[in-house]
Amino acid sequence: MQASDSFSGYLSDVTFPDRFHRELSPAWLNYASVLGGASPKALDRPFRYLDLGCGFAYSTIVNAAAYPHAEFHACDLNPAHIEAASRRATRLGVRNVAFHEASFEALLERDLPAFDFIVLHGIYSWVDADVRRVVRQLVAERLAEEGLVYLSYNCQPGWSAEAPLRKLMLELAQAAPGDVEARTGSAIARMQALGTPSFRYFRDNPAVADALSALAASPLDYLAHEYLNGTWEIHYSVDVIDDMARAGLAYTGSATLADNHPTLLMDRQAAEAMAALPNARLRHLAEDFAVNRRFRRDVFVRGGRTGRSQAQALQALEEISIGCASEIERIDIRATIPRGVLSFQPEFIADLRGLMQQGSMRIGEIVGQLGGEGRNPREILQNLLFLVAGGILTPFARAGGYNAAGARRAVNASAAAALAASAADAGNAYVPSELVGNGVALGADEAAQALQWIAGDQTVPCPARLARLGVLCGT
Ligand SMILES: C[S@@+](CC[C@H](N)C(=O)[O-])C[C@H]1O[C@@H](n2cnc3c(N)ncnc32)[C@H](O)[C@@H]1O
Structure with missing residues (x-):
């Protein structure tokens, strides 16, 4: 069940689900950090971006297509992930991503430039203390001055009731026969049999019964990566702030954008109790309790918040x-x-x-x-x-906005390739947009309509949303 040592305890015999995360885009991270008072990034100039533990690198490849003037790097130790990611980049004609099939430790030895963005999604809670230390060393050595780090992780207190389920699931999976997915499925089935009010844990923690139903409806590859790694650690946000401070970084905001506005999160009584706390650190921690938070998408900055006035911060936001x-x-x-x-x-x-x-x-x-x-x-x-x-x-x-370039076409080759891939795969997809600076979600029907319109079918109207979002040019 446990992965080999060369994978530092990280699960390697089942691949991770292929998902897109809009929060990893440079434009999104720039917004979150400027909201927190960091200096803005010039996204129209060359910059460098590193995705640590990229999995299939869906987001990073789409972002690379959305910022063709920037240099992207994506690292993962699982060869199946890097092979599939390289195939996707080739299929979309994206050439500005360098893939590194390497552990974070091995990456430390490579000759890499300084990065303006380093992102880690779904890593920090699922790797052991040694790997987290290597991550911090990478960040300390490779992040440019005023560079941003995106770090997501599971946090307390939102997991307090549910955390014991993971131990139960791990032990049940270890005792089951078959490959990882079969063991995961077997563990879920057994947990459901146990998850009745006759077991006091479930009776005393009603929210756990809902969590169990949600687990039963989740894909097995996701469950295996989320729960069955050698390491599964739930952090407190202030401890992560301490970790990042050791690498020279300060917290500047959340890529879960609503989390940057306390008034959107809590009622007046909670806000008053928070305001009475003696310092920002305690307020940061207490906010997790106010919303019973279980997952964070933190954005950290190196040195970029010092000496900026409120007026400068407002001006940057307005830009x-x-x-x-x-x-x-x-x-x-x-x-x-x-x-x-x-x-x-x-x-x-x-x-x-x-x-x-x-x-x-x-x-x-x-x-x-x-x-x-x-x-x-x-x-x-x-x-x-x-x-x-x-x-x-x-x-x-x-x-x-709308680009009346005089022809019915996708704005560039990678947008055209992404539309074709989405229509061929008949699934929901993300197409790169240089205007949005992110992937634009679209369904297979919308992609097919866009392709018909590009092909000159006069019965098909111009897909207005895709034209407005800089995916299509119009006549
Ligand atoms: C939960 S997945 C997240 C994948 C991707 N970031 C995403 O969110 O879709 C974690 C990824 O980190 C990789 N990984 C885990 N430990 C690693 C290490 N020490 N060095 C390099 N990659 C690692 C795994 O192979 C896996 O692809």
Whole structure:
């Protein structure tokens, strides 16, 4: 059951699910860090990006296509992951990713440049203390000044009731016959048989019964990687801050964008109790308790927050572009946020829809355009940030929109290849957009429609959303 030593205890006999994570995009990380007071990154200039433990590197390959002027590196010790990732890059015609089939330790020995971004998604809680130390050494040695690190991990107290399930699952899987996926399936079935109120643990922790149902509905390869590694450690956020401080980094925000706005997370009583705490460290920890947080997507910066005034931070935020990556109708007078539902003035939303229909804009420009009688610029700014936090608007790499280039085509070769791959695979996919600076989600039907339109089918209307998001050019 346990993987070999060469994999440092990390599971190697089943591959990880092939998933895209929008939070790993440079534009997204830039937004999160600027919100926290870090200096902005010039995303239109060459930069360097490293994905540690990339798995199939879906996000990194799409991001490489979205930033063709940047240099991407992706590292994983599982040869099956690196082979599949290289095949995907070739299929999409993406040439600016260097793949490293290597452990983090081996990567330390390689001749690498300094990186502006280092990302680790789904790594830190699933590798042992020695590997975490190597990760910190890599970050300390290879992150550029003012560079950003994205680090996701499981945190307490959100796992406090459920953590014992993992031990039960691990032991059941170790005792079962077959390969990892068969053992995982067998462990889930046995846990379900045990998960009745006759077992006091389940009776005393009703939330665990829901967790068990969710586990039973999850893919086996995901469950194997999440629960059956040699290491599975739940961290406290302040301990991770201490770890990163040893590598010379400071916390600057969360890539779970709503987590950057306490008012969207907790009620007034909780906010007052938090405010009474004597320092920022305690407030950081207490917030995890206020929302019973179980997963964090932290963004850290090297040295970039020192000496910046509030005015500079606001100016940097106003320079960032945002837009609507989904249908414009999704910009509604109500937005769901962690604490409930936010309501906006209908006239404000109508005006915002009109602007976003044209494409993405700098935040400062939107505030300027929507300002006017009876509207307070600070409130407009806050509404925009809340709409981004609620996932209605999205950070973009730059301002822009519909590209009337005079031909029916995808904007570039990698967007064309991604559309073709999505239609051929008949599944949901992410196509790169240089304008968004991220992957744009689309279904197979939308991809097929885009391809028909490109082929000149006059009965097919131009897929307006893809044109607005810089995936297609129009006539
Ligand atoms: C949970 S998966 C996450 C994959 C990817 N980051 C994602 O989120 O889709 C963890 C990945 O880290 C890799 N990994 C684990 N320990 C490693 C190590 N010491 N050196 C290099 N890669 C490692 C595994 O092979 C696996 O692909």
